[in-house]
Amino acid sequence: MSEDTTQDSAGFATRARIDTSRPHSARFWNYFIGGKDNYEVDRELGDRIKEIFPGLVDVAVTSRHFLGRAVRHLAGEQGIRQFLDIGTGLPTADNTHEVAQRVAPDARIVYVDNDPIVLTHANALLTSTPEGRTAYLDADLHDPEAVLRAAAGTLDLSRPVGLMILNTLGHVADHQQAQGLVRTLMAGLAPGSHLVICDGTATSEGMIAASEAYNASGAVPYYVRSVEEITGLFDGLELVEPGVVRVPEWRPEEADDAGSGAPVDAYCGVGRKA
Incomplete structure (x- = not known):
């Protein structure tokens, strides 16, 4: 069997796993930020959710802006040259590798997702500068040891890494489990590594209602947490x-549009491993 035939067969098998009868988190988020892959x-x-809670659009847009600011901070001010982006989602403008490699062309980025939808678009994430490198792992956040082992094929885990987990941990229902997953991932990274997180929060009745409506839709549930x-x-x-x-x-920047001006029901942070 030729390589092209093997790739075609793999692509068909991947597409066959895609369920278009139910809403899907990556496609739903893609729609909210103005994408076409939905x-x-x-x-x-x-x-329907815009009618319940229009503010979720602001969550989507400002979260994307935060990704850019956080990556620029790590690559520019902290000298991070390696990024592990878990819960990649569908490619759009200013993906992690594009932001990082504008600052540091030699930056290396590994994207991680276990979703067939994202896998079919993965080639769009593999456009690296000649000096740097990008890779995509079909792997699961719930198996952090396997993620780290696979990421080590592209990243030098003895050197600092920027671990990006944006709008993803809400899919882990149990908070203690989410903490444990983050702890295991950070334990496998070198001192000087940074953790970047943002997620929707239960900070308004509208956001809670939107979360409940989303979870009732048949999509993989997403749970909003407290600050x-x-x-x-x-x-x-x-x-x-x-x-x-x-x-x-x-760390707001003038170029970012904060949306409607109403409080955004999503919180974020960046933490450094000593």
Whole structure:
């Protein structure tokens, strides 16, 4: 069997795993940030949730802006040259490798997701500068040891890494389990590594109602946490100023549009491993 035939067969098998009858988190989020990689079922749910809680659009947009600011901070001010991005989602403008390699062309980035939808778009994440490198792992956050072993094929884990887990830990229902996953991942990274997290929070009745509507849709559930729980994910790390704050408030830049101006129901932070 030729290599092309093998790749075609693998691609068909991947596409066969895609369920277009139910909303999907990556496609739903893609719709909210203005992307095109979504289906009618995702748009219908998105429009319904916009009616319940229009502020979720601000969560999506400002979270994407936060990714850029955090990566620029790590690559520029902290000299991080390696990034491990777990819960990649669908490619869009200013992915982690694009932001990092603008600052440091030799940066290496490993994307991790276990979703067939994301896998079918993975080639869009593998456009690296000649000096750097990008890779995609079909792996699961719930098996952090396997993630670290696979990432070591591209990253030097004896040197600092920027661990990005954005809008992903909400899919882990149990908070203690989420803490344990983060702790295991950070334990496998060198001193000087940084943890970057943002997630939706149960900080308004609208956000809670939107979460309940989303979870009732048949999509993989996403659980919003308290601000205290988000802060607890950084236990044992040195929080970078300004600490755990609403997403638009983390080192804001004039180029970022904070959205409607209403408080955003998502919190974020960056922590450093001593």
